[in-house]
Amino acid sequence: MKRLLGVALGILTAIGGFVDIGDLVTNAVVGSRFGMSLAWVVVIGVVGICLFANMSGRVAAVSGRATFEVIRERMGPRAGLANLGASFLINLMTVTAEIGGIALALQLASGVAYMLWVPFALLAVWLVIWRVKFSIMENVTGLVGLTLVVFAVALFLLKPDWGSLAAQALSPSVPGEESTGTYWYYAIALFGAAMTPYEVFFFSSGAVEERWKVKDLVQSRINVLLGFPLGGFLSLAIAACAAVVLLPAGISVTTLSQVVLPVAQAGGQLALAVLILGIVAATFGAALETTLSSGYTLAQYFGWPWGKFRRPAAASRFHVAMMVVLLAGVAVLATGVDPILVTEYSVVFSAIALPLTYLPILIVANDPQYMGKHVNGRAVNVAGLVYLVIILVASIAAIPLMIASGAGA
């Protein structure tokens, strides 16, 4: 019974923890401009993150070490440093976007300017990282983040033409108003939003934090294979709400205050309150994860003691690194840069840097020296290679498409 509860909790937190500010914004932008014609990218992204998280979770459980330690050892310090540089910059952008997301959600709740909420968000994130146990932190934010299911409820309440939505999703085409370059640019952004590297660093380091063993692999697999696809449904519901309400009204999403309009229209103030709670939980949870991921990558590369299972004094450089990252994120927000713009760029840069983290994991997951008999099976390797090609194409095409489409303008 206890094990069953553990599995259920793991799935629920995986669903609730799947959506972050990148998913919220990118799916709403895409839904409001392209309808459901990019739904196929969410499906590809969800399968990809399942594959990626499964491999890195298995590497962590079998070797007892987290992703970055293994990458540095297996690929050498130079390749590890390139990986660290790219991952750290993306983590920093994502931390900035998530803290901005918390502040924007609190502005929606209170009407008080988001800049005034930024210091409170910073303090709250730091306090939780400093004081709260890893499992409590992960489960509470994941479970409260489940309230984002209000997007799916709102979609039903909006009584959409399901046939039309399905037709848009099943026979995708570029809307007349948009260019092909912009369509593909947003395809890469959606892919990057689903496959952000921080999720994998957090997942694999979390496996070490929670002392996973080989026997825990079944549970982790169930969490990933059920939780992430259900989280993907939430992403599709966000896009569908925007496609049903905002696209016909000629509203292109550029702010979080527009993302919530369809839910308010469908479910009124109660639904709106639940949604704002969900956004705060999702962005807060993601801010914790990205901040921790920044600390994990640095500490694992440089060989510093790390982990929330250690007292802060015993992992001082790990904690200082996280504080610096948080302060840097807030400093970026203090310049007045639009957090939504940071979010849009962070998901695209995630896609650009993805090969740097994906390829080493694929190599290590096939190395019997680390994995023993738990190396990738043939089916996983075929899927792994197919995804390697997709990731490389997305990574190479992202910058030219960004220039050609004026960053999706």
Next chain:
Amino acid sequence: MSKTARRVAVVLAFLAVIAGLVSGCAPQPSADTLKGPAKEVASAVRAGSLAVELRMADSTTAAAASTAADDMLGQVESATDKLHGFSAPTPEERTVRSNMLASFSAVSRALLHARDALNASSGAPLASADIRDMLSTVQSELRAATDQLDNLMTRAGIQ
């Protein structure tokens, strides 16, 4: 030429090509460039109008609706700045641009009134006649600004 100097030359040449590409993508002074800012403003005014409509139906809170109006105001300001940055070499383009700026200004004013009305609706009961009248007035103003912009965009061949 030493190896290092050659490398520096290659990097500089690469950067020059990138700069050329980026500047090549910079907006050229033509009626087409009005399309982006005009669409941004058209989207903003519609979002503001939807926020007011939802507030009138008591489906959203004053805080969320006024945040939306404020955000849309920012979007219109940014589009106006972009439009000011474009040069219009021909008299026709200058006329279209100045008409567009006048239309953006009307949208901006309507959104400002909407934000103030939405803020005012936070303390008072929504059923009160004063609040309802105020919201109806700003809704009419937003619709008039939308129609004005739509007509202009149609005339300019933007939509």
